[in-house]
Amino acid sequence: MTLARAIETGDLAELPSRRDEDWRWTDLRGLIREMPAAAGRGEVWGPGVFSQLAADERLEIVNGRGPAEHVLGSGRTLELRLIADGPGTSSAGLRLRVEPGVQGAVLLETHEALSAGILASINLRIDVAAGASLERIVIVETEADAVLVSLAEVRLGAGARFSQTVIVDGSRRQRTETRVEHPGQVAAARLDGIYLLANQKHADITTVVTHNGMDGSTDQLTKGVVRDQGRGVFQGRIVVQPGADKTDARMGHHALVLSDRAEVDAKPELEIFADDVACAHGNTVGALDEEALFYAEQRGIPEDAAKAMLTEAFVGEVVDRIEHEGARDVVRAWVAERLQW
Amino acid sequence: MLSINNLTASIDGKNILNSLSLELPAGEVHAIMGPNGAGKSTLSYVLTGRAGYDVTGGSVTLNGEDLLTLSPSERAAKGVFLSFQYPLEIPGVPALTFLRTALNAQKKARGEAEIAAPAFLKLIREQAAALKIDFEMLRRALNVGFSGGEKKRMEILQMAVLAPKLGILDETDSGLDIDALRIVAEGVNAMCAPDRSMLVITHYQRLLDYIRPHRVHVLAGGRIVASGGPELAHELEREGYDKYSAVPA
Numbered sequence: 001m002t003l004a005r006a007i008e009t010g011d012l013a014e015l016p017s018r019r020d021e022d023w024r025w026t027d028l029r030g031l032i033r034e035m036p037a038a039a040g041r042g043e044v045w046g047p048g049v050f051s052q053l054a055a056d057e058r059l060e061i062v063n064g065r066g067p068a069e070h071v072l073g074s075g076r077t078l079e080l081r082l083i084a085d086g087p088g089t090s091s092a093g094l095r096l097r098v099e100p101g102v103q104g105a106v107l108l109e110t111h112e113a114l115s116a117g118i119l120a121s122i123n124l125r126i127d128v129a130a131g132a133s134l135e136r137i138v139i140v141e142t143e144a145d146a147v148l149v150s151l152a153e154v155r156l157g158a159g160a161r162f163s164q165t166v167i168v169d170g171s172r173r174q175r176t177e178t179r180v181e182h183p184g185q186v187a188a189a190r191l192d193g194i195y196l197l198a199n200q201k202h203a204d205i206t207t208v209v210t211h212n213g214m215d216g217s218t219d220q221l222t223k224g225v226v227r228d229q230g231r232g233v234f235q236g237r238i239v240v241q242p243g244a245d246k247t248d249a250r251m252g253h254h255a256l257v258l259s260d261r262a263e264v265d266a267k268p269e270l271e272i273f274a275d276d277v278a279c280a281h282g283n284t285v286g287a288l289d290e291e292a293l294f295y296a297e298q299r300g301i302p303e304d305a306a307k308a309m310l311t312e313a314f315v316g317e318v319v320d321r322i323e324h325e326g327a328r329d330v331v332r333a334w335v336a337e338r339l340q341w
Numbered sequence: 342m343l344s345i346n347n348l349t350a351s352i353d354g355k356n357i358l359n360s361l362s363l364e365l366p367a368g369e370v371h372a373i374m375g376p377n378g379a380g381k382s383t384l385s386y387v388l389t390g391r392a393g394y395d396v397t398g399g400s401v402t403l404n405g406e407d408l409l410t411l412s413p414s415e416r417a418a419k420g421v422f423l424s425f426q427y428p429l430e431i432p433g434v435p436a437l438t439f440l441r442t443a444l445n446a447q448k449k450a451r452g453e454a455e456i457a458a459p460a461f462l463k464l465i466r467e468q469a470a471a472l473k474i475d476f477e478m479l480r481r482a483l484n485v486g487f488s489g490g491e492k493k494r495m496e497i498l499q500m501a502v503l504a505p506k507l508g509i510l511d512e513t514d515s516g517l518d519i520d521a522l523r524i525v526a527e528g529v530n531a532m533c534a535p536d537r538s539m540l541v542i543t544h545y546q547r548l549l550d551y552i553r554p555h556r557v558h559v560l561a562g563g564r565i566v567a568s569g570g571p572e573l574a575h576e577l578e579r580e581g582y583d584k585y586s587a588v589p590a
Contacts, residue, residue, distance in 0.1 A: 289429075290392070291429055292429045292430075292431055294392070294413060295425065295428070295431070296431070296439070297412070297413035297414045298389050298391075298413050298414075298416075298417055298422075298423050299414075299417055299439070299443035299446075299499065299503065300414050300417035300418050300443045300446045300447035300503065301414055301442055301446045302414045302446060303412065303413075305446065306414070309434060309439075309442065310434075312433075313431065313432060313433025313434045313482075316433045317432070317433055
């Protein structure tokens with residue numbers, strides 16, 4: 001049961017619902033009472049957030065129309081814009097390959113749903129072959145009423161490096177999911193996330209990393225800020241399969257809840273079936289530190305500015321982990337703008 | 342300069358300050374000494390406007406302006422600075438950024454032009470050198486991983502850069518070894534000026550060997566129960582606070 005399948009068949013029963021354990025905080029069946037018509041051809045309205053950066057290649061997929069496959073070479077930067085232009089439904093898919101030994105490939109990806117009445121599904125398959133490295137930075141930008149679900153299935157080769165940062169500001173219902181098949185074999189994955197939710201926006205960041213072999217590492221840090229009646233969901237699962245000994249996996253999720261009616265649901269899970277592994281997770285949900293806030297105000301920084309400064313600093317720890325300098329600056333500015341609320 | 346009249350304040354309905362009165366003239370350093378629980382820290386928080394403290398009576402003015410109606414940041418812009426007993430760690434905000442943001446916010450509130458980056462760096466380099474603070478430390482998140490002595494020196498650096506009219510030092514000597522204490526005290530002494538006043542809150546007389554007060558006040562039961570010259574501090578050190586704890590609140 002997936003949104004893509006429901007869109008394809010028009011069958012509402014194919015929608016994931018709260019009865020599916022992995023979807024209980026991101027119910028689609030209860031939300032969508034009838035399937036909208038398919039969207040038209042759609043248009044690109046202007047540049048994307050990453051368009052200002054230098055890129056070697058640029059791809060646009062509008063309402064599912066575009067190439068089905070792409071190969072990324074050494075040191076190449078690809079701007080990938082997955083655009084849903086409504087109203088109506090659309091499904092997009094792309095298979096991206098980073099060939100063996102390719103170093104320094106960068107994927108600057110945006111999921112854009114910036115017109116009204118969008119119900120969209122995105123499915124990506126990303127292969128990072130043996131010894132290759134890819135950094136993927138994803139900004140999801142949507143209209144408040146958009147329903148957008150994306151799934152990236154990532155397959156890593158031996159010794160591959162994959163780093164990812166997902167940045168979202170939510171919508172009516174939204175999930176950004178990443179599934180990583182991890183071979184161990186000194187491959188390394190970093191899966192980070194940021195969610196900034198105001199009004200009644202919802203966002204779900206879900207990751208599943210399956211360690212299938214020895215000597216692999218995974219490092220995850222997700223931070224969220226939720227206010228008004230925003231609702232943030234973080235689901236992180238790390239599975240260490242039998243034989244995947246000496247796996248080193250750590251997962252952190254920390255959220256700031258800035259109002260009484262905001263909500264954060266978090267489910268960090270470690271499923272370990274191997275020996276001699278180093279796995280840790282930390283999960284905190286709390287309010288802004290009142291003492292730190294008073295300290296900043298006592299120095300002359302007005303309350304709203306002090307809150308924005310502390311909040312930006314909280315999220316900044318994730319931004320700082322982005323390796324691509326240009327992307328890091330774009331994300332920092334994007335986050336700062338969102339935190340003006 | 343600072344004028345406190347019959348100040349009464351409570352936390353959760355419990356009176357901590359009871360009709361406290363104090364005059365602090367411009368250019369003077371006054372020490373507030375008192376036993377634990379006398380209301381010393383409460384006084385510093387009420388003067389700076391921290392939430393959770395209810396002022397139920399009295400007045401506080403700085404150069405004739407009512408402080409009690411102002412927010413904490415407005416008071417700061419008027420020139421009130423508190424050196425915290427336990428300085429807070431601010432993860433993710435470099436000390437330089439924090440201090441420049443604070444200085445410019447104060448200037449903006451006062452209708453002054455913001456300080457440009459080169460002028461700010463010059464100012465802070467000079468002050469940091471005087472306090473023996475490594476400039477590289479200022480690039481790190483404020484107070485995160487700093488030792489107790491480093492945090493207190495950072496407080497004095499902030500005071501030097503923000504150049505307040507009223508400096509309140511809350512237990513600045515706590516957690517300092519003798520060398521750090523000397524550096525901090527020199528920093529404070531260097532700031533003494535005809536248009537600036539200091540309120541030095543301390544439990545022990547030790548700090549007052551380095552920062553010489555014009556007047557010493559004893560705070561007990563939420564009010565000033567005795568005042569005198571610097572010799573009063575030595576008397577307290579010899580005899581303790583026992584004779585004041587009998588004073589009814």
